[in-house]
Amino acid sequence: MVNGAQGGGLRGRDLALVLVICVAWACNFLTSAFALREIPPFLFTAVRLSILALALVWFVKAPPAGQWPRLIAVALCNGVLHFGLSFWSLHLAGDLASPAIAMQSYVPMAALLAWWLLGERFGWRTGLAIAISFAGVLVLGFDPIVLDSPISLVLMLVSAVFLAIGTVLMRGLSGVNMISQQGWTAIISVVPLLLLSTVFEPGNWHALREATWIGWGGAVYSAVFASMLGHGLYYVLVQRHPVAQVTPWLLLAPMLAVVLGLVFWGDHPGPRLWIGGAMVLGGVLIIALRALAKMRPLQVPEEI
Template sequence: MVVVSFLFMCFIFGTTFLAIKIGVDSGLPPFLSAGFRFFVSGLILFTIMVCNKKTTKRLLIQKEMLLTGGCLTFGTFSTLYWAEQYVTSGVAAVLSSTGPMMILIIQSIFLKQKGNRLSFIGCFIGMIGVSFLLFPSLTIKTSSFWLYGCLVIIIGEVFYAAGTIYTKQVMNRFQNTSPIALNAVQMMYGGILLIVLSFVTERGQFDINMNPASIGSLVYLIVFGSMIGHSLYYWLVVRTNPVFPSTWLFISPIIALLLGVIFYEEAISWLTALGALTIITGTILVNFQSIRGLDKKKLIFTRALKS
């Protein structure tokens, strides 16, 4: 059950980047559609949790939820949605996998935490991979917005990293609260912030042409991308540990690249492929010590058998 759930989660997360791209290309305002997605999915999940007495409404007034939502949902996805107007879904997925490297950088520079040598090597390799992806942007043939989009996604991963580090403190404080409920509330707050941003920056774009592509994109991202995908992630955290589910970062970008090429005719050059491989390699090295720790404790296989 654990292994099947993990593979299903990886597939879902790998498809969300293409779903976002389809929605944006079909005419959905990036910030409004992102805000609607996360607010609705968070509201549905939270309502279910309250009805099942897994949490209480008091969770809605906790300032930690606003701060978490501001980083994990608002900061990460406002940048991703905007960037996918100009960047292919596959490249967006690969750049999004740089989150662990940003966590390492923040912990080392700002929190003064010592990292192991292999992690820093992985971070350096990952940055080389990013340069491979950005290199085509420096040529005359590529629009400058491609470069801006790539850089904006990386900025979004800084928000993701900060939110992830802060979330560890939040989960320690709310140990008796379901992680799914915590995620639902932070998605609601992040969604509200995205909608507010849309009112400020996307005025005049609320007359949306709701075609099959835009409707399908929204429904898929709400149901599968947010509700099912994120619930599976936190279920795996509870059943295994915080490290194992995060290894989706090694698999989903590859799925996203292939889906973009096969179903959306996104071009992929040898330099893009090399950059993607290099970034994923760097991400694995950054997390190598944690992954190796899983083998020592035998948590994955033991609990997978019990399921």
């Protein structure tokens, strides 16, 4: 039962849980980037989701009648297209900062899709925040480190589009808890991802056989810590607090990913990336705070 509305927000232990979630998600960018040096992106995603499927298959429940088409659509958008393209983007990127920040553009995209498809209205402040976020992507895109591999930014933005579509579709799901949703997303996504890997990643199985503990460890970390731990704790928090109260804190994840990129990946972001990143994350924060002011549900799908 949600009771955080009376408690005035997150405090103490719950703030510590948010920090654990954000650290787990931020580290996932770093461990996955190292793993993707050994395992191709679509195959890496398939391995990650296979591990997750094996862990959760015992706990998933069949969705109510009539929910299968929407659940399959959510799985294909989030599990196959978002994950697959985002890991491809991370594989091609020369840094961690730009993919971590660009992925957050799914929030303004989801707000626009909800307005277009669901008729949800938003005020001028939210509209301004959406514009600031998209302008930030443009500024970020002209940073030299991003221009070295512009296809990486394009892939992450396309990935964010599918994540936004999946987020909007999730709002219509009923009778499917978070564990079942994660489990079915993994189960449904594995075969399409293996097919994509077979078509677009020649030599994929040889790469998997040759992968060291870094590649396999990255996949295990991604499944166990980013998915099961991160989203498990998130599920605990949204049982105690409205989702809109939790969402703004989750922006710590891309910020921590930027720090990890600076310390462990050798990132050297230029001023355009800093300014564009601040615009993107600032716009997302405003959207989250406006949702909090109205207590409008903001669902947070799977991070990469």
